[in-house]
Amino acid sequence: MDLTDLSPSQTQSTVTLKNGDQLGSDNTYNPFEHRKVVHPTSTIGSFFHLLKSSLGSGLLAMPAAFKHTGIIPGCLGTALVAVIATHCVHILVCTSRALCEENCVASLSYSDTCEKAFKNGPKRLRRFSIHIRHFADYAMAGVCLGGTSVYVVFIASSLKDICDHFFPHHTLTIKAYCGIILIPLILSTQIRHLKFLVPFSFLANLCLLATFIITCYYTFVGIPSVGSEKLAVGVSQWPLFLSTAIFAMEGINVVMPIENEMANPKHFLGCPGVLNVTMIFVAALYGIVGLFGFLKYGEEVKGSVTLNLPQDEILAMVAKILVAVAVFFTYCLQMYAPMEILWRRVETRLTAHLHNVGQILIRTISVTLTVILAVAVPDLELLIGLVGAIFFSTLGLLIPVMVESAHKWDRGLGLYFYVLWKNVLLLLFYLLVLVSGCYAAISEIVNKYKTV
Template identity: 80%
Template sequence: MDLNELGEYQTRSTITLAREDQLERDNKYDPFEHRNVTHPTSTVGAFFHLLKSSLGSGLLAMPAAFKHIGVIPGVIGTALVALIATHCVHILVSTSRALCEESRVASLSYAETCEKAFKHGPKRIKRFSTHIRHFADFAMAGVCLGGTSVYVIFIASSLKDICDHFYPSHVYSVKTYCGFLLIPLILTSQIRHLKFLVPFSLLANLCLLVTFLITCYYTFQDIPSVEPEKLAVGITQWPLFLSTAIFAMEGINVVMPVENEMANPKRFLGCPGVLNVTMVFVATLYGVVGLFGFLKYGDEAQGSVTLNLPQDEIPAMVAKILVAVAVFFTYCLQMYAPLDILWIRIHSYISGTYQNLGQIILRTLCVVLTVTLAIAVPDLELLIGLVGAIFFSTLGLLIPVVVQTAHCWDRNLGPYLVVVWKNTLLLLFYLLVLVSGCYASITEMVAKFS
């Protein structure tokens, strides 16, 4: 081959490669362009949806969380938990988007992302794709059922506090109030369509907002000086802080629906991005409420700071009533997801004649389960720690880490296997939260109830 032929060959090769690159770009699937959402959510709307998922009863539990760790470790720990929770959401959404491109689908749910990650992952784990989907679904159901058990205790504790004040001659235990709630909760859980729950959601949000404002009014008044023993607490109590903080801040169960329905999903990740802005705001709010609530009430801080409000003042009593109403109506909203997951799996085994009866029985049994768990652990603070350690850490930490590792294993693990090392540290953190949180919660339960 002479020099002229060599030059022509190189020119043709360059043109061919350029055409192949252009063809690859033209054939690259962009899931955002294929999303056909009937009523897309604006960027501001996505921010408020994500904010609502992270703000709730957990916010009122942060002063009790700080009680187990102290001021300085509490502030650092809140920032650390927020950072880890944000990162896990980030890797879940990033993996879901990559899988959408590979599978050429517009969007994937949380469970579908888990299944696709294993299907497109190493050969050894492909056969587990269906199992990981079921595991993700049941983890989601566990989060919702565990969270609603906390709600039962939350409502029962508030009702006891209110009734003990107005009817001091009729004092009942928290367990008794849990029993009183059984029938009303069964009735509200029979609502099967999400659109009928919208008024309850609006009422719950309004009640929570007013409760939060009244609580801040009391919390930020007459704050005592910082005592040395409040700066840090013995390390044996730290696991209860971690599991409570994870319970409070984890809203990963609504992340994929919010991202999938955005009008401009490219604004979800990145800097500033909806996710980062929301979590910075959430971490700041949780840190402020936890810090000043702990400085105000110290070791007396209860599982909900509203229980620390005075009983002889009208605004405080209004806050206690409103938070009970808000959590009561939030209960049926939180039960929607696990009931839907369970019904999808069992409805095919029930004949058409008994479909309605089957729905009623399933919903009743799930409510009975949550009330039974609340009666078994009638302590709001300890139940939050236990549920956070088991369910919320699994859904928010373990599954995103496993999904990203499975997807990147045969593709790109980064320089020096950075993905493997980083996810190993996250996995160790998950195990720390799971084991130590369960141990600390159960030990406290045994000591308290024995």
């Protein structure tokens, strides 16, 4: 629409677009005014949603992460990862909002933002817009599938710890427990509607909360004296800390849905803002748990600090049972998003009468793949490092940097091109995490299992 063709009375009031939305008196589109959310989320509710997405089994892995750096680098590294993760979320949301204004749409999803950034970006990149969308979708699915593989090992390790206590003469390997839980996991992921998963989410949150309280009780009591060997360790193990911390803190896959459904989305960014408050709280909590868990158990700390709790006390055993139940129910919740992504790719290729069978097969095969990966790398600590280095860093670091760079390339990269230089540094950090994290994790895996 050419605004010069409008009468003065029209330009002084509003402009009606083809989709029925209107421009304001200054001829700018405000996406916040056009979002029609049936059940908008309050600012406090959005804070708890974002907090929930960032807190999970990764919190219990932070003491093991500190083992790879020591106290001082661990604390500094936790703060660094939190700042970088927060900044990447910030630039993704800012880019999405700018694209909403430019395209006169109320909201954009993560994948939509990636596609629009390239479609509206430099001419040479526009033909890649659909490819970057597919890349983002597959990265999202990879994060969920890789994360659920960690959940499989988490559940299997907890079950082994519990059963070894009650049945000491009939011990099984973690791989065996991965196979045992395959059928229950397949059945749980056949639930196809999110509303039916709400009770499982509620139960999982209660179990995680109780587990966290019990774990803190054991972790913060009887801490031994701090030796110089705990202050810092060799840099060769630092990559495993970075990939584990990124796995633990990264919740960018749920950021856009949360921001898009806020009653007052202006409260998401800024100072204090939902994002900043949440990430400060998350970074502090992860740092405290990682620090005190490492101080308590030292080099003996395991991939989940719950595995270090005593086996001969009822309260500790309750925590181990609760965390196994919580992660089991969280598994089916985390599989919901990748199943939707994969089904959209397959649905149009099947006739209507095969849709039900297709859904069952896709879900069954996907769960089986996560169990196979868990069996291949049954070490919780190393699997977290590998998944964090490959999938979580790609979704949380690489893609936001690419999206912001493509969007701002023709619109200005700031004074002295600071946006470009900043994104180059972030890209180098991503490559550091990817290469060093994969190398460290795979090297440890080979060394650990080459004699098996």
